[in-house]
Amino acid sequence: MVEVLKTGLYDTIQDLGRLGSQEFGVPISGVMDRYSAALANSILGNPSNAAVIESVVMGPHLKFKSNTVICVSGAEMNLTLNAKRLKTNVMYPVNTGDVLKFNKLSKGCRSYLAVFGGFQTEVQMGSRSMYKDVTRNYILNTGDVISILDSSETKIVSKRRNSKLFSSIKRDESHFEASELEVFRGPEFENLDSRQQNKLFNTAFLISKESNRMAYQFDQNIENSLKGMITSVVLPGTVQLTPSGKLIVLMRDCQITGGYPRILQLTENAVNKMAQKISGSNITFKGVI
Known part of the structure; x- marks a missing residue:
């Protein structure tokens, strides 16, 4: 589980969207920047459609209530985990009680937080993407608790958390510039x-x-x-x-x-x-x- 201690400017859960529901007048939605979201998920070995948290300009403060691994891609928001600086596009282990903070924006506009297995929120019309009048909430709120896979649920998570090979993936900087x-x-x-x-x-x-x-x-x-x-x-x-x-x-x-x-x-x-x-x-x- 992940608790939202403080929200950013506009934080939502997004995947690749509601493809195939347009005949009902429902927008596709999904992550605004598929390149960055896919990069975060691929570094963790997630399916490309795994749900992530999309944050705009200013991100949230999050407290983890279970062990997992994370990766943040997209905009540079000067991340810290328990006050220690983190890099984007790198896989990091997270323990129960750890606090992740998104801070001052220095590049881009939207960041993407991926956790192993994706965020386990409600599925509506084949997607977890938040959208008003389709999902119960259309943005994350302070106090929300979001389900994720616990490390006890899979040996893969435990193996990746114990790995020290958290190498950085080089991204195309022209994507932002x-x-x-x-x-x-x-x-x-x-x-x-x-x-x-x-x-x-x-x-x-x-x-x-x-x-x-x-x-x-x-x-x-x-x-x-x-x-x-x-x-x-x-x-x-x-x-x-x-x-x-x-x-x-x-x-x-x-x-x-x-x-x-x-x-x-x-x-x-x-x-x-x-x-x-x-x-x-x-x-x-x-x-x-």
């Missing part, structure tokens, strides 16, 4: 005139404070003279253009359909990179042929 995001042309891209198309690929867009798990927005506008369209399918990574000229990049908690022109589509890698950008960051779009 690159400002260029690869995109495909969306279904309505050709409806834009050449001036609008050029502006899309030659503007450094500033990420707005209004950005969240549902969508990212920008401070700059693109003049929009497109006609309205019939509501159509959208996906995480779809870039919509509103009548007022606002660009909206849909993220993991996005709706299933939308009525705004879909002018671009981020690659999966670009969606992961976007999830690590904080408000005030600049990004540019690079077309993929």
